[in-house]
Amino acid sequence: MDQKDYLAELAHKGITAKAAARRLATVPTSVKNKALNNMADALERENSCIIAANAEDVARGKKNSLPNSLIDRLMLNDARIKDMAEGLRQISRLPDPIGETIAGWQRPNGLKINKIRVPLGVIGIIYEARPNVTVDAAGLCLKAGNAVILRGGSEAIVSNTAITQVIADAAKAADIPEGAIQLVATTDRQAVNAMLRLNQYLDVIIPRGGAGLIKTVVENSSVPVIETGTGVCHTFIDGTADLDIAQEVAFNAKVSRPGVCNAMETLLVHKDVAAQFLPSMLERYHQAGVELRGCPAAIGYHPSVKTATEEDWATEYLDFILAVKVVNSLDDALEHISAYGTRHSEAIITRDYNSAKRFQNEVDAAAVYVNASTRFTDGFEFGFGAEIGISTQKLHARGPMGLPELTSIKYIIDGNGQIR
Amino acid sequence: MDQKDYLAELAHKGITAKAAARRLATVPTSVKNKALNNMADALERENSCIIAANAEDVARGKKNSLPNSLIDRLMLNDARIKDMAEGLRQISRLPDPIGETIAGWQRPNGLKINKIRVPLGVIGIIYEARPNVTVDAAGLCLKAGNAVILRGGSEAIVSNTAITQVIADAAKAADIPEGAIQLVATTDRQAVNAMLRLNQYLDVIIPRGGAGLIKTVVENSSVPVIETGTGVCHTFIDGTADLDIAQEVAFNAKVSRPGVCNAMETLLVHKDVAAQFLPSMLERYHQAGVELRGCPAAIGYHPSVKTATEEDWATEYLDFILAVKVVNSLDDALEHISAYGTRHSEAIITRDYNSAKRFQNEVDAAAVYVNASTRFTDGFEFGFGAEIGISTQKLHARGPMGLPELTSIKYIIDGNGQIR
Numbered sequence: 001m002d003q004k005d006y007l008a009e010l011a012h013k014g015i016t017a018k019a020a021a022r023r024l025a026t027v028p029t030s031v032k033n034k035a036l037n038n039m040a041d042a043l044e045r046e047n048s049c050i051i052a053a054n055a056e057d058v059a060r061g062k063k064n065s066l067p068n069s070l071i072d073r074l075m076l077n078d079a080r081i082k083d084m085a086e087g088l089r090q091i092s093r094l095p096d097p098i099g100e101t102i103a104g105w106q107r108p109n110g111l112k113i114n115k116i117r118v119p120l121g122v123i124g125i126i127y128e129a130r131p132n133v134t135v136d137a138a139g140l141c142l143k144a145g146n147a148v149i150l151r152g153g154s155e156a157i158v159s160n161t162a163i164t165q166v167i168a169d170a171a172k173a174a175d176i177p178e179g180a181i182q183l184v185a186t187t188d189r190q191a192v193n194a195m196l197r198l199n200q201y202l203d204v205i206i207p208r209g210g211a212g213l214i215k216t217v218v219e220n221s222s223v224p225v226i227e228t229g230t231g232v233c234h235t236f237i238d239g240t241a242d243l244d245i246a247q248e249v250a251f252n253a254k255v256s257r258p259g260v261c262n263a264m265e266t267l268l269v270h271k272d273v274a275a276q277f278l279p280s281m282l283e284r285y286h287q288a289g290v291e292l293r294g295c296p297a298a299i300g301y302h303p304s305v306k307t308a309t310e311e312d313w314a315t316e317y318l319d320f321i322l323a324v325k326v327v328n329s330l331d332d333a334l335e336h337i338s339a340y341g342t343r344h345s346e347a348i349i350t351r352d353y354n355s356a357k358r359f360q361n362e363v364d365a366a367a368v369y370v371n372a373s374t375r376f377t378d379g380f381e382f383g384f385g386a387e388i389g390i391s392t393q394k395l396h397a398r399g400p401m402g403l404p405e406l407t408s409i410k411y412i413i414d415g416n417g418q419i420r
Numbered sequence: 421m422d423q424k425d426y427l428a429e430l431a432h433k434g435i436t437a438k439a440a441a442r443r444l445a446t447v448p449t450s451v452k453n454k455a456l457n458n459m460a461d462a463l464e465r466e467n468s469c470i471i472a473a474n475a476e477d478v479a480r481g482k483k484n485s486l487p488n489s490l491i492d493r494l495m496l497n498d499a500r501i502k503d504m505a506e507g508l509r510q511i512s513r514l515p516d517p518i519g520e521t522i523a524g525w526q527r528p529n530g531l532k533i534n535k536i537r538v539p540l541g542v543i544g545i546i547y548e549a550r551p552n553v554t555v556d557a558a559g560l561c562l563k564a565g566n567a568v569i570l571r572g573g574s575e576a577i578v579s580n581t582a583i584t585q586v587i588a589d590a591a592k593a594a595d596i597p598e599g600a601i602q603l604v605a606t607t608d609r610q611a612v613n614a615m616l617r618l619n620q621y622l623d624v625i626i627p628r629g630g631a632g633l634i635k636t637v638v639e640n641s642s643v644p645v646i647e648t649g650t651g652v653c654h655t656f657i658d659g660t661a662d663l664d665i666a667q668e669v670a671f672n673a674k675v676s677r678p679g680v681c682n683a684m685e686t687l688l689v690h691k692d693v694a695a696q697f698l699p700s701m702l703e704r705y706h707q708a709g710v711e712l713r714g715c716p717a718a719i720g721y722h723p724s725v726k727t728a729t730e731e732d733w734a735t736e737y738l739d740f741i742l743a744v745k746v747v748n749s750l751d752d753a754l755e756h757i758s759a760y761g762t763r764h765s766e767a768i769i770t771r772d773y774n775s776a777k778r779f780q781n782e783v784d785a786a787a788v789y790v791n792a793s794t795r796f797t798d799g800f801e802f803g804f805g806a807e808i809g810i811s812t813q814k815l816h817a818r819g820p821m822g823l824p825e826l827t828s829i830k831y832i833i834d835g836n837g838q839i840r
Binding site: 022025026105107111113118120121199203204218219220221222224225226227242244245248249251252253256338356360361362364365366367368369370371372373375376377381382383393394395396398399408409410411412413414415416417418419420 | 538786
């Protein structure tokens with residue numbers, strides 16, 4: 001496809017999405033919920049067609065020697081399609097954020113000002129190989145009254161095309177305006193760059209995927225972006241920690257699911273408890289297949305610990321690898337986290353009130369835990385009932401993003417002839 | 421100054437600002453207020469030194485044939501310095517947004533989650549010739565616990581340098597960390613571009629100035645931006661309008677201060693009241709020196725109306741010029757606003773309940789008025805007691821931005837050993 005084609009495609013989809021967004025902003029909750037349930041039913045009804053489309057992607061992926069982990073993420077089956085449908089039904093049961101009066105007041109001149117929650121408008125989602133993001137993102141955007149333009153990875157293009165067709169048709173059948181859910185057909189990477197300059201039509205872009213994708217989007221987008229993802233998360237075992245809690249939490253934070261952004265990457269241990277805590281802890285990691293990289297002091301506590309380099313402290317392994325550092329004080333732990341953390345999730349294990357309070361006050365991160373695993377940074381675990389991603393920026397949204405994070409506000413002002 | 425120099429300057433200021441921001445986040449309100457009052461006193465005490473510095477800028481501006489309006493904005497005198505100082509004292513009396521618990525809840529597993537208001541971190545402000553922005557922005561950022569890196573226009577560099585020195589020293593004397601208030605010394609335009617890529621140090625950039633500056637920032641910044649400014653605002657006189665109110669509001673919205681973003685640029689009039697409303701209204705504008713550009717129907721109502729071009733409907737005149745259009749219906753007015761509005765401020769004058777509600781629900785803008793002037797879109801008029809700008813984007817902040825809009829959130833989680 002040449003440049004003119006994908007620019008024309010994006011402009012057409014942008015115009016259509018903008019028109020849909022304008023109408024979607026005033027669609028009642030009942031209509032949106034009906035559409036979400038229609039979409040769920042349609043996915044289950046059309047599952048064989050979706051699986052057939054997906055088989056094409058999987059076959060092409062294998063032919064192109066995609067890694068097995070990617071093939072696994074790409075692959076759809078009955079159970080996964082059922083999960084996607086259930087996800088939509090769950091979204092239909094969540095409260096609708098739109099229309100809420102967040103605040104209201106009257107001015108001395110009699111003007112009545114109300115601050116109302118409204119949709120963002122048109123949301124662009126740029127993601128990678130997992131076709132379930134197509135359904136999930138479309139459902140969340142729709143419930144919050146937004147039109148969405150989806151741009152999935154080229155590996156999943158046939159699956160995503162089939163899925164989008166099914167859910168967009170089902171939404172339309174429930175009186176959702178045409179153009180509310182659209183997929184970019186062009187797989188050319190240049191289409192992503194063009195999308196990042198689509199300020200005329202897009203109100204925000206949310207990238208979902210690996211560090212490379214997110215970096216590309218952040219660096220090149222003139223459309224406002226919500227940055228998601230990278231988590232170099234720490235657990236600091238304070239000198240007063242309950243070491244049983246420390247063992248369980250530190251093990252869970254690393255091992256329960258190392259491939260996600262809220263997993264711990266570096267364990268910091270106060271020198272006062274290092275000798276008591278580290279030998280059994282490191283042995284437990286070793287038994288679980290965790291590769292250990294440590295500071296000189298940490299190396300002394302287990303034979304499997306290799307020397308950590310400067311790069312290790314800054315790396316999001318997303319794997320069964322852990323960096324371990326013995327620190328002299330809470331201050332040193334705070335310094336280390338400030339220098340190497342990515343402002344995602346940080347935890348302290350302590351019995352000391354002042355240490356707990358200082359850690360919570362001074363650590364600059366989306367989620368700061370006392371005596372709990374960093375793995376809880378998640379929209380579902382926080383009780384939001386949904387998650388479009390975890391923001392690691394400070395603008396607009398920080399931490400797990402649920403439906404309210406997919407909204408904006410407007411001021412509605414009632415007067416009776418006021419002039420200034 | 422060569423490239424290496426300004427890159428080194430920006431990196432150094434970035435590092436210093438980041439360190440300051442980390443400490444500022446936990447500085448008590450009393451210290452910040454003391455600093456703001458110190459800064460105000462210092463401005464008044466050093467006013468002759470500031471005026472002398474400003475005289476250099478003014479003389480250079482005149483030599484370079486800057487337009488008179490720009491020279492006026494640039495010029496400082498005793499009264500203007502007193503206003504700047506009073507502005508800081510006002511900020512010291514505003515409530516401190518930092519530390520507020522916005523929400524708190526407990527999860528079934530016992531985790532206690534609190535959502536706390538925290539500073540954004542380091543804010544970059546890029547602005548033009550008005551040196552009062554230096555004081556205003558520094559004061560607001562400080563009160564909200566943020567470090568600020570200021571980049572004013574080259575026309576005001578000597579004034580801004582003197583002012584920054586005075587207020588930064590006064591802040592430091594009140595125990596505000598060094599580096600909390602800094603000015604970019606380089607006047608090279610390339611320094612702006614470098615600042616727009618300073619993701620490592622800046623959490624947000626807020627441009628304040630004309631359309632050209634804002635466009636440059638939005639298009640080139642990889643740091644998150646809050647877009648401010650452009651207002652192509654409309655007033656729609658509905659067929660049921662109280663025409664006395666319509667006259668006063670429409671006159672005020674255009675004439676009270678045409679050079680600001682919340683001034684009306686286009687007047688839309690329902691055909692049912694055009695013959696009754698427009699002749700006297702247009703004559704009143706004409707008497708006030710307003711140049712009129714209208715649709716074919718509008719031209720018939722006053723001899724001074726020239727033919728409006730397509731471009732007129734999309735132009736923010738910021739001047740004594742008004743576009744006038746007669747429309748057939750509320751729907752036509754909504755279509756026109758959707759096509760040409762900049763989502764800033766829009767007003768309807770009506771006595772019809774349904775028209776009022778439809779207008780407020782369907783117009784997509786930061787502020788939507790019934791029977792009042794668009795000129796009220798302003799932090800002070802809204803009762804915020806401050807204003808760092810008016811956001812025309814939907815992410816993070818929309819409409820007038822006060823102190824809470826200069827903050828982010830973090831989640832503080834208390835546990836007793838929870839794992840996932």
